Amino acid sequence: MDDSRFFESDTVTADDVAAEAGVSRWTVARAFKKDASISKKTRQKVLAAAERLGYAPDLLAASLASDRSNLVAIVTDDFSNPHKLVMLERLTRILRREGWGTLLVNMTGDADASSALLAASQRRVDAAVVIGTRFDDRALHTALGARRVKKLIIFARLSQNPNTLNIACDDQAAMRAIADHLLARGRRRPLFVAGPDTQSAKLDRKPGFLAYWRERTGTTPPAIHVSQYDFLCAIDGILPALEGRAPAEMPDVLVCENDIIAIGAMDGLRHRLGLRVPEDIAVTGFDDIPLAASPAYGLTTYRQPITNMAEALVEILEGKRSGDAILPGLFVARSST
Amino acid sequence: MDDSRFFESDTVTADDVAAEAGVSRWTVARAFKKDASISKKTRQKVLAAAERLGYAPDLLAASLASDRSNLVAIVTDDFSNPHKLVMLERLTRILRREGWGTLLVNMTGDADASSALLAASQRRVDAAVVIGTRFDDRALHTALGARRVKKLIIFARLSQNPNTLNIACDDQAAMRAIADHLLARGRRRPLFVAGPDTQSAKLDRKPGFLAYWRERTGTTPPAIHVSQYDFLCAIDGILPALEGRAPAEMPDVLVCENDIIAIGAMDGLRHRLGLRVPEDIAVTGFDDIPLAASPAYGLTTYRQPITNMAEALVEILEGKRSGDAILPGLFVARSST
DNA sequence: AAGGAGTTTGCACGCGAGTGCAAATTATTC
DNA sequence: GAATAATTTGCACTCGCGTGCAAACTCCTT
Structure with a gap:
C-alpha cells in the first residue's frame, strides 16, 4: 500500500481529476451525476482517474452551488424511548441508501424548537423531520427557524399545522x-x-x-x-x-x-x-x-410501519409526494393479553 | 404577526445586513464571531439589523470558505443497544451547546465502514466519532474515507490503531x-x-x-x-x-x-x-x-461517564487535547447482587 | 497639538462545484 | 458522402462567507 498520499495536501478536486482524465472539470461533475448527458466511455475514463486520485465530490461545495444539500435534519426532543432508536436506525439507513445525509439535532425542550430548527436551516437542510413529543405544534410555523426550512415534516405524530406534512401510523x-x-x-x-x-x-x-x-x-x-x-x-x-x-x-x-x-x-x-x-x-x-x-x-x-414511513419521507424529499402519509402498521398479539 | 416575509425570496445574506446596518459585509461577519475585533457599538448595531432582517450566517458557505465545518460525524453500527440512545442524546446535546453540528451515519456492517467514513468526509466533517461494535479496527486507517477525515475518534471502545484517538470508560x-x-x-x-x-x-x-x-x-x-x-x-x-x-x-x-x-x-x-x-x-x-x-x-x-466523555470529545475537537481520554465511571449496586 | 500605540474597518481573492447555454463532436439519414 | 439530428463537451458566472493585510480611526501621552 502506498501511504505517501496520506500526508500529502489531501484535497483533490474535480480540476485534478479533469487534468488526469484529460477532460474538463464539468465533465468530471457529469461523470458523478446520475442521468447526466455523458458518454459511457468518458464516464469510465473519468471514474478511473478519480479512483486513481482518490477523489470524491465535495458535497458542501455542491450544496452551496446548487439549491439542494441532500441533507435532512432529524430534530428530536425525547431520547428516553427505545423506540426512538428504532426510528433513527431505520431513517438513517434508508436515507443514506437513497443518497441523503442526516443531521441529528437534539431539541432540549419546548422553548428550544425555534433554535433547533434554526441550527438545521443554517446547514441548508432540504427538510427538517421533527420526531418530538414536547414541542408546541402551533408555535412551529412562527418559529424563527421553521420558515427558513424548505420542508417541515412531523414524523410519527399528527400535526394540525397547515405548513407541515405528517408521516404517521394509522x-x-x-x-x-x-x-x-x-x-x-x-x-x-x-x-x-x-x-x-x-x-x-x-x-x-x-x-x-x-x-x-x-x-x-x-x-x-x-x-x-x-x-x-x-x-x-x-x-x-x-x-x-x-x-x-x-x-x-x-x-x-x-x-x-x-x-x-x-x-x-x-x-x-x-x-x-x-x-x-x-x-x-x-x-x-x-x-x-x-x-x-x-x-x-x-x-x-x-x-408502526417505520420502513414504509421512511420511504414515504424519501418520496416527499424527492418531490414525488406532497400530502400526508398515514400508513397502516401491524398488530402483534403476545402473552400480556 | 407579519407573515409577508414568509413568501419573500428568503435568503438574506451578510450583504443585506451590511446594507441595513451601514457597514461592510466583513463587519457583519465579525459581529457574529466570538472574540472578533469589533467595537461593542458596531456589533449591537449589526445584530439589531440582522434581527430585523431575520439573518443567520450560512454555515455551509462558512465551511467552504474556511477549513472547518463545526460538524462532526457520529458513525455507528449498532442500534440495538438502548445505551446508544443515551450516548447519542448526551453527545448531540453537548456538541450543540458548544457550537457543533452532528451528522449521524448509519454504518451497516463491517464492509461499510469505508463508505460510511467517506460519506462523512464528503460533508467536510472536522472529525468522525465511531461508536461501533462490528467494524474492523485494523482496516480503519486503510479505509478510503478514514484518511480524508481530519480526526478519527473511537468512542466507548479501545482501539490499537495509532491513527485514532480513544475516548472510553476505564x-x-x-x-x-x-x-x-x-x-x-x-x-x-x-x-x-x-x-x-x-x-x-x-x-x-x-x-x-x-x-x-x-x-x-x-x-x-x-x-x-x-x-x-x-x-x-x-x-x-x-x-x-x-x-x-x-x-x-x-x-x-x-x-x-x-x-x-x-x-x-x-x-x-x-x-x-x-x-x-x-x-x-x-x-x-x-x-x-x-x-x-x-x-x-x-x-x-x-x-460510564458519558458527560465527561462528551466533554473530552469537545476538547479534542477544539485542539485542547491530543491524547486518549480514559475516564472513571461510577459503580452502581442494586438488587441483582 | 503632534506622535504613537492600539483598535476597528474595508477589501481582493479563493473555497469547490452546479446551471444554462453555446460550441464541438458523433451518429443517422437519404 | 453530404446534410441533418442527436449527443457530448466546454465555459462564464454564481453560491455566501473566511483570510490576511492595509487603511482608517480612536485614544492617550507628552
Missing part, C-alpha cells in the same frame, strides 16, 4: 385492532394510559380507542395521563390511580399509549401491587420495541 | 469495582458473559475482570461469548452454557459485558431456567441503561 386503525382483540378476549373494563398531555402534535390513539370502544360497547372508558414517556414515570403515574380500588372497580386491561408506558405499567402491577399479568390484568402497548418481545414482558402491541 | 477500574463487590458478597464462581468476539476495537472488560479476579483469588474464571449485543441473542447464548450443569458446577454470578446482555441473562435465568436472581445466581451489567433501574431488574452495573 392510530385509529391500530386502536380498533387492539380493541377488537381485547373484546374478543373478554376484557370489559379498560383503562387508557396516555402520555403527557402537551401542546405538541398529538397522537390519535387515545381518542381513537375511546371512540371505537364506545362505538362497540356503548361506554367510554376512563383515561389517565402519565407525566413522561418513561417507565419510572409510568409506574409513578399509574399506581395512585389503581391503589385502593375495590376489586370490582379495577380495570381488567391497561391500554397504554406506547410500550414504554406499558412496560412501566407491568413492572408496577407485578412488583408494587403484586398482580399477575395477564391473569389479573392485561396490558397492551404500542410500537413493538425490542423489549416487548422478551419473555419477561411478552407485550401485546402494535408495530 | 474498564479495568470498573471491573475491579465489580469484582470487589462480588467478592464482598461472597460470590466465588463467576462466569463472564462477553459480547461477540470481533475484530473491532475491543473493550477491556473481559481481560480486566479475568486478570483482577485471578489476582485476588488465584483462579481465572470461565467466559463465554454471545453472538450479538441483544437480549434475545443473550438468552440463546447463555442457556446452552448453563443447562444440564450440576448445581455445584453452576456459576453463582454472571458478570456481563453490558446491561443488554445482563437483562437477557436475567430473563433467561428466570423465565427459562426458573432460577431466582439474586438468590440462586447474581447478575451484573455495564452501562446503567434506564431499564437497569426498573423494579423488574434492579441491575447492579457500572455507569
Whole structure:
C-alpha cells in the first residue's frame, strides 16, 4: 500500500481529476451525476482517474452551488424511548441508501424548537423531520427557524399545522385492532394510559380507542395521563390511580399509549401491587420495541410501519409526494393479553 | 404577526445586513464571531439589523470558505443497544451547546465502514466519532474515507490503531469495582458473559475482570461469548452454557459485558431456567441503561461517564487535547447482587 | 497639538462545484 | 458522402462567507 498520499495536501478536486482524465472539470461533475448527458466511455475514463486520485465530490461545495444539500435534519426532543432508536436506525439507513445525509439535532425542550430548527436551516437542510413529543405544534410555523426550512415534516405524530406534512401510523386503525382483540378476549373494563398531555402534535390513539370502544360497547372508558414517556414515570403515574380500588372497580386491561408506558405499567402491577399479568390484568402497548418481545414482558402491541414511513419521507424529499402519509402498521398479539 | 416575509425570496445574506446596518459585509461577519475585533457599538448595531432582517450566517458557505465545518460525524453500527440512545442524546446535546453540528451515519456492517467514513468526509466533517461494535479496527486507517477525515475518534471502545484517538470508560477500574463487590458478597464462581468476539476495537472488560479476579483469588474464571449485543441473542447464548450443569458446577454470578446482555441473562435465568436472581445466581451489567433501574431488574452495573466523555470529545475537537481520554465511571449496586 | 500605540474597518481573492447555454463532436439519414 | 439530428463537451458566472493585510480611526501621552 502506498501511504505517501496520506500526508500529502489531501484535497483533490474535480480540476485534478479533469487534468488526469484529460477532460474538463464539468465533465468530471457529469461523470458523478446520475442521468447526466455523458458518454459511457468518458464516464469510465473519468471514474478511473478519480479512483486513481482518490477523489470524491465535495458535497458542501455542491450544496452551496446548487439549491439542494441532500441533507435532512432529524430534530428530536425525547431520547428516553427505545423506540426512538428504532426510528433513527431505520431513517438513517434508508436515507443514506437513497443518497441523503442526516443531521441529528437534539431539541432540549419546548422553548428550544425555534433554535433547533434554526441550527438545521443554517446547514441548508432540504427538510427538517421533527420526531418530538414536547414541542408546541402551533408555535412551529412562527418559529424563527421553521420558515427558513424548505420542508417541515412531523414524523410519527399528527400535526394540525397547515405548513407541515405528517408521516404517521394509522392510530385509529391500530386502536380498533387492539380493541377488537381485547373484546374478543373478554376484557370489559379498560383503562387508557396516555402520555403527557402537551401542546405538541398529538397522537390519535387515545381518542381513537375511546371512540371505537364506545362505538362497540356503548361506554367510554376512563383515561389517565402519565407525566413522561418513561417507565419510572409510568409506574409513578399509574399506581395512585389503581391503589385502593375495590376489586370490582379495577380495570381488567391497561391500554397504554406506547410500550414504554406499558412496560412501566407491568413492572408496577407485578412488583408494587403484586398482580399477575395477564391473569389479573392485561396490558397492551404500542410500537413493538425490542423489549416487548422478551419473555419477561411478552407485550401485546402494535408495530408502526417505520420502513414504509421512511420511504414515504424519501418520496416527499424527492418531490414525488406532497400530502400526508398515514400508513397502516401491524398488530402483534403476545402473552400480556 | 407579519407573515409577508414568509413568501419573500428568503435568503438574506451578510450583504443585506451590511446594507441595513451601514457597514461592510466583513463587519457583519465579525459581529457574529466570538472574540472578533469589533467595537461593542458596531456589533449591537449589526445584530439589531440582522434581527430585523431575520439573518443567520450560512454555515455551509462558512465551511467552504474556511477549513472547518463545526460538524462532526457520529458513525455507528449498532442500534440495538438502548445505551446508544443515551450516548447519542448526551453527545448531540453537548456538541450543540458548544457550537457543533452532528451528522449521524448509519454504518451497516463491517464492509461499510469505508463508505460510511467517506460519506462523512464528503460533508467536510472536522472529525468522525465511531461508536461501533462490528467494524474492523485494523482496516480503519486503510479505509478510503478514514484518511480524508481530519480526526478519527473511537468512542466507548479501545482501539490499537495509532491513527485514532480513544475516548472510553476505564474498564479495568470498573471491573475491579465489580469484582470487589462480588467478592464482598461472597460470590466465588463467576462466569463472564462477553459480547461477540470481533475484530473491532475491543473493550477491556473481559481481560480486566479475568486478570483482577485471578489476582485476588488465584483462579481465572470461565467466559463465554454471545453472538450479538441483544437480549434475545443473550438468552440463546447463555442457556446452552448453563443447562444440564450440576448445581455445584453452576456459576453463582454472571458478570456481563453490558446491561443488554445482563437483562437477557436475567430473563433467561428466570423465565427459562426458573432460577431466582439474586438468590440462586447474581447478575451484573455495564452501562446503567434506564431499564437497569426498573423494579423488574434492579441491575447492579457500572455507569460510564458519558458527560465527561462528551466533554473530552469537545476538547479534542477544539485542539485542547491530543491524547486518549480514559475516564472513571461510577459503580452502581442494586438488587441483582 | 503632534506622535504613537492600539483598535476597528474595508477589501481582493479563493473555497469547490452546479446551471444554462453555446460550441464541438458523433451518429443517422437519404 | 453530404446534410441533418442527436449527443457530448466546454465555459462564464454564481453560491455566501473566511483570510490576511492595509487603511482608517480612536485614544492617550507628552
